Amino acid sequence: MEYFVQQLINGLTLGAIYGLIAIGYTMVYGIIGMINFAHGDVFMIGAFVALISFLVLGIAGVTWLPLALLLVLLIAMFVTSAYGWAVERLAYRPLRGSFRLAPLISAIGMSIFLQNYVQIAQGARVKPLPPLIQGGFTFMEHGSFTVSLSYMQIIIVVLTLALMTAFSLLIARTALGRAQRACEQDRTMAALLGINVDRTISLTFVMGAALAAVAGMMFLLYYGVIDFFIGFLAGIKAFTAAVLGGIGSLPGAMLGGLLIGLIETFWSAYFTIEYKDVAAFSILVLVLIFRPSGLLGRPEVEKV
């Protein structure tokens, strides 16, 4: 029982990170119907920007942890958003209106480019960050096994919930959110009502990148090591999460992220850790076969 609760906590933490990345996939797919395969690498950039900001702030003498965390969070979100914006501007916008596969190929190219760019700029070796947030609660202490809930895990889950709530409100309530939904449904008509479609799409990439930056920073703090290749696996997992939840659906991305995190953790805990990725991707295969529209997605209806 203790073991189960512990895995549940670990799984939810991992799932929260996947969920944050998955939102970026699902929002971009929703608005331009394209999988942004460079999104995982934007997450990796976010982790690197967070690492560099931690070191720079350390040198600058900002040692009060809450302040440092807040500053790093803001810097990482801002810089990574700029990357997200630039990726859209350079690799996707010129291809809009071209054949469907063109931006997809461009996205894969962008992904390879970003990985190599970071590898050359930062080196290929893993980059460690000493644990900054230590400690936590322990409970259910009977027998030899105790369940621990670290402060880091609490921060991750709380921050994720706060961001997801904020984004759901943004999409549902604000003029920008309405414009995004309008562009999603009929881009031409949205333009005829005076909505700047290109800018709306740019902002969607910026929002996705900002969330990926938060995920990157949390990944860095949680695992303590990053390298230029973390974006690949995390990106594919988050993509799986978005498909599982129903691509294009915001609550679907969150639900999918949590499920993938839980499946992976429980598989590692009760079966073999080597095959945890196989478990996660088998889910992708099963979903694509039996429920292509995902858990919360709406089946695509052909327009007549």
Place this chain on the structure above:
Amino acid sequence: MSATANRALLTVEHLTMRFGGLLAVNDVSFVASNREITAIIGPNGAGKTTVFNCLTGFYKPTIGRLTLDHGDHTFLLEQMDDFRVAQKARVGRTFQNIRLFPGMSVLENLIVAQHNRLMRASGYTLFGLFGTGTYRHAEQEAVEKARYWLDRVRLLDRADANAGALPYGAQRRLEIARAMCSDPVLLCLDEPAAGLNPRESAELNELLRFIKTEHEIGILLIEHDMSVVMGISDHIVVLDYGRKISDGSPEHVRNDPAVIRAYLGEEEDEAEAAR
């Protein structure tokens, strides 16, 4: 008639649109006035919708100048991006096939049309998230305006329904209401009476007359239904094979031999005589 005479709102000069070897619109010029309904009619394929597409920034005309006069400022529509035509020059449009946002509620469809004002009021979204006073106020106004138009098109009781679930005639009315919510000075309607029954199209006439007189804007209308065209138009432009063949009051156009020929076909001996 008030003291201010109707002024020329839209001036189309030498509009030509060529797609490869096809000349869809060939040297068409006309004027549409403020507080008037100008109908563009003509057989299928005459180039009516192409004219609309040039006006709303969908196509860049091959040749021609499209001037929209706001009174204090003029816009050259052929040089503007599609969303700026709606945003700055304030040209509203509806489509032949209905293009509502089917996944949104009826009310939301009308609020989306007021996007730019809300965007500005929300400080480009930053404050909208926190629900500051100015944004709330602007949103309240947007809802008021939406309700006004819903009332006009008799859809007030369906405000929260899904737009895609409305019956056909109601969707047509909602499209016009949405275009009006974007605050146009020129409203372009592409076959608004298509598929409406006689009672509904009489209602449409009523609505368009109301918009023209109460809101003092110009309406440009593509329509096949002659009861609508002859009933409400102040001015008719007739196109055939991309050329303008007649232009004038409904009386003038109705009796113009060129129009009769285009619609009914030339009689054998007339064709002979013409040779």
